[in-house]
Every structure is written in C-alpha cells, then in structure tokens.
Amino acid sequence: MTDVDQTAIDAFEAQRRYLGAVAYRLLGSLADAQDVLQEAWLRWQGVDRAGVDDPRAYLTTVVTRLCYDQLGSARARREAYVGEWLPEPVVSTDATPDELAELGESVSLAVLAVMEQLSPAERAAFVLHDVFSVGFDEIATTLDRTPQAARQLASRARRRIREGGRRAAVDPAEHRQAVTAFAAATARGDLQALLAVLDPDVVWHSDGGGVVSAGARPVYGADKVSRLVAGLVTRWYTPESSYAHVLVNGEPGLVLLSAPGRVDGVMAFTVTDGRIAEAYIVVNPEKLSHLV
Structure with missing residues (x-):
C-alpha cells in the first residue's frame, strides 16, 4: 500500500x-x-x-x-x-x-x-x-x-x-418520565394508568412492512390507542418479555425484547405537557436487524 x-x-x-x-x-x-x-x-x-x-x-x-x-x-x-x-x-x-457534537443535532x-x-x-x-x-x-x-x-x-x-406536527423539544427528564410511566402501565396491563399518560389526541404509528402484523394506518385518540396497546401486550407478553430503556434517535424510548438479546420492536415517542402525544413503533425485522 x-x-x-x-x-x-x-x-x-x-x-x-x-x-x-x-x-x-x-x-x-x-x-x-x-x-x-x-x-x-x-x-x-x-x-x-x-x-x-x-x-x-x-x-x-x-x-x-x-x-x-x-x-x-x-x-x-x-x-x-x-x-x-x-x-x-x-x-x-x-x-x-x-x-x-460529531454527529450533529439529533x-x-x-x-x-x-x-x-x-x-x-x-x-x-x-x-x-x-x-x-x-x-x-x-x-x-x-x-x-x-x-x-x-x-x-x-x-x-x-x-x-x-x-407536519413537530413539537417543541421537552426536557429529557420529562420525556423519560412519560416513557417510564407508559412502560410500567403496559407491563401491568393497567388501562387507567395508560390513559393517564396518553395525550387525549395521541397518534399511534406502526411499521411492520408487511412482514409483521401492524396497523396499515395511524390510530388516533387515547381510548383507541390504549385499547390497541393493551391488546398488543396481551398477545406479545410472556415471562421472558421485557422493555429496555434506551435512546432512540437521541430521545428516551424503548426496545421490546421477547427474550434476552432478541429485539422485537423499537418505540419512540413525542411528549407534550408530560403526556405521550405521538408513538412510533417499528417492528419490521428488516429495520431491526442491526440491533442486538
């Protein structure tokens, strides 16, 4: 050389x-x-x-x-x-x-x-x-x-x-608190606690790419989203399932694990006034293959 x-x-x-x-x-x-x-x-x-x-x-x-x-x-x-x-x-x-600093603004x-x-x-x-x-x-x-x-x-x-809906950035601690409350409510299957952490006009986005079952269109409203999440958790959750708290594109989010080391999904959130205003869940395995 x-x-x-x-x-x-x-x-x-x-x-x-x-x-x-x-x-x-x-x-x-x-x-x-x-x-x-x-x-x-x-x-x-x-x-x-x-x-x-x-x-x-x-x-x-x-x-x-x-x-x-x-x-x-x-x-x-x-x-x-x-x-x-x-x-x-x-x-x-x-x-x-x-x-x-090297990677620019998140x-x-x-x-x-x-x-x-x-x-x-x-x-x-x-x-x-x-x-x-x-x-x-x-x-x-x-x-x-x-x-x-x-x-x-x-x-x-x-x-x-x-x-298009970009909201002002919130304090990371406030963002993390809302994500933690969401994870705890879903893990317990507590519908009322889930409703409490969702903005009344929350929007749920999901991407399965036709490989994994996911909604074809966004779901709107806390009542519909809370029931959707409760149903998804019931089908997905097992004694080996867990959430991992991570940064998703620089903001507090969650990784869904069906077993240690097996990533089933990644969740990102937009938080407004302490509540989740938008949720984004990626479950298409082709978009998760880089994660361990």
Missing part, C-alpha cells in the same frame, strides 16, 4: 461517522446510508486529492448528491410499501458530548417521518443547514442553486416540518 493510499484511507475514515450521520438523516435508512458511504469511498479513491482543499466539505458534497439521487427512487419504493413507512431507528444507551424518529413529505432539495437544505450548520454558500454549490434559493429551501422545509 502506498503512502497516498493510506492518506486517502485516513482522510476518509476521519469523516466516516460524520458522513454516515449526514446520509442517515437524508435517507432515513441505515442500510441505504451505508451503500452511499461505499460509493463515496470509491469516488474518493478516484479523485485527484491534491486539488481537494477541504476533504470534509468535498465528501459532504459527494454524499449529499448521492443521497439526493436516491431520494427519488426511495420515495417510489415507499409509496408501494405495505402500511406506514417509518425510518430505521438508531438505538443507543448513552452518548458522550463529543459524539453528539433528529427524532418523528421529525424524520415528517421529513418524508419534503422534496429532496428541501430535505438536503434542511439537514445540511439546521442539523450540521453547513453554510448556504456551500449548500448552494452542492445543490446547484443560488445561496438565496438554498436559504429559501431550508426555510420552506422548516415550516413544513412545523406544520
């Missing part, structure tokens, strides 16, 4: 986590993000790196354009998807401040789901600027737009995300 080859590897590896974070937020799929990174690496090998002043900026442009190309075909696939399509969840038990499962409504250009402008603080001049070059057009794309995306 030549020194040039090793330099190329080192430069790419130094940006790999960051680039993966960009690709995931643009695509909502960890598998697709990895495919993009592989293609970006192949292009990085072939470029004249002597002419690249800023590898991070150059690779960000490459990854964004690859994702941009994928978003059109991804939308067509998701329109043919069985039931609701939800992003693949990123699950962790904790994250250091340095890791959080984007919840709820926001990623709303971002499916954006055009590819709006999504790219929003992710690059609002999540990773990339300047509009650089975004304009990446998207082949003017800086003013890039600014308008990000602004329009921000507005559409707000209109």
Whole structure:
C-alpha cells in the first residue's frame, strides 16, 4: 500500500461517522446510508486529492448528491410499501458530548417521518443547514442553486416540518418520565394508568412492512390507542418479555425484547405537557436487524 493510499484511507475514515450521520438523516435508512458511504469511498479513491482543499466539505458534497439521487427512487419504493413507512431507528444507551457534537443535532424518529413529505432539495437544505450548520454558500454549490434559493429551501422545509406536527423539544427528564410511566402501565396491563399518560389526541404509528402484523394506518385518540396497546401486550407478553430503556434517535424510548438479546420492536415517542402525544413503533425485522 502506498503512502497516498493510506492518506486517502485516513482522510476518509476521519469523516466516516460524520458522513454516515449526514446520509442517515437524508435517507432515513441505515442500510441505504451505508451503500452511499461505499460509493463515496470509491469516488474518493478516484479523485485527484491534491486539488481537494477541504476533504470534509468535498465528501459532504459527494454524499449529499448521492443521497439526493436516491431520494427519488426511495420515495417510489415507499409509496408501494405495505402500511406506514417509518425510518430505521438508531438505538443507543448513552452518548458522550463529543459524539453528539460529531454527529450533529439529533433528529427524532418523528421529525424524520415528517421529513418524508419534503422534496429532496428541501430535505438536503434542511439537514445540511439546521442539523450540521453547513453554510448556504456551500449548500448552494452542492445543490446547484443560488445561496438565496438554498436559504429559501431550508426555510420552506422548516415550516413544513412545523406544520407536519413537530413539537417543541421537552426536557429529557420529562420525556423519560412519560416513557417510564407508559412502560410500567403496559407491563401491568393497567388501562387507567395508560390513559393517564396518553395525550387525549395521541397518534399511534406502526411499521411492520408487511412482514409483521401492524396497523396499515395511524390510530388516533387515547381510548383507541390504549385499547390497541393493551391488546398488543396481551398477545406479545410472556415471562421472558421485557422493555429496555434506551435512546432512540437521541430521545428516551424503548426496545421490546421477547427474550434476552432478541429485539422485537423499537418505540419512540413525542411528549407534550408530560403526556405521550405521538408513538412510533417499528417492528419490521428488516429495520431491526442491526440491533442486538
């Protein structure tokens, strides 16, 4: 291996986590993000790196354009998807401040789901600027737009995300308390306690992908959601079943375990005024295969 080859590897590896974070937020799929990174690496090998002043900026442009190309075909696939399509969840038990800074602002499962409504250009402008603080001049070059057009794309995306139901961030302790109360109520089969932790207008989203039984459409209202959850728990729960409290896309959530080490589902929540306003449960095994 030549020194040039090793330099190329080192430069790419130094940006790999960051680039993966960009690709995931643009695509909502960890598998697709990895495919993009592989293609970006192949292009990085072939470029004249002597002419690249800023590898991070150059690779960000490459990854964004690859994702941009994928978003059109991804939308067509998701329109043919069985039931609701939800992003693949990123699950962790904790994250250091340095890791959080490297990976940009956390984007919840709820926001990623709303971002499916954006055009590819709006999504790219929003992710690059609002999540990773990339300047509009650089975004304009990446998207082949003017800086003013890039600014308008990000602004329009921000507005559409707000209109799509994104709620203001709550204190993590308040969020965790609501998730803990939900888990305790479902484990006990306590319908009244479950109703108490659900917002009256709660919305339940589920993604089974046609592989695992799940609702084809969202379920609305605390009464319907509480009864749905009670029925699901009755069918799923065994002496070996349990919940694990984790971070799902940076926010308190749950992993459903039918046995130690066997993940059956991941749950993310939006919390408003101490109650669960939206619940997202991913049970499609294809979207859980990266979890142990």
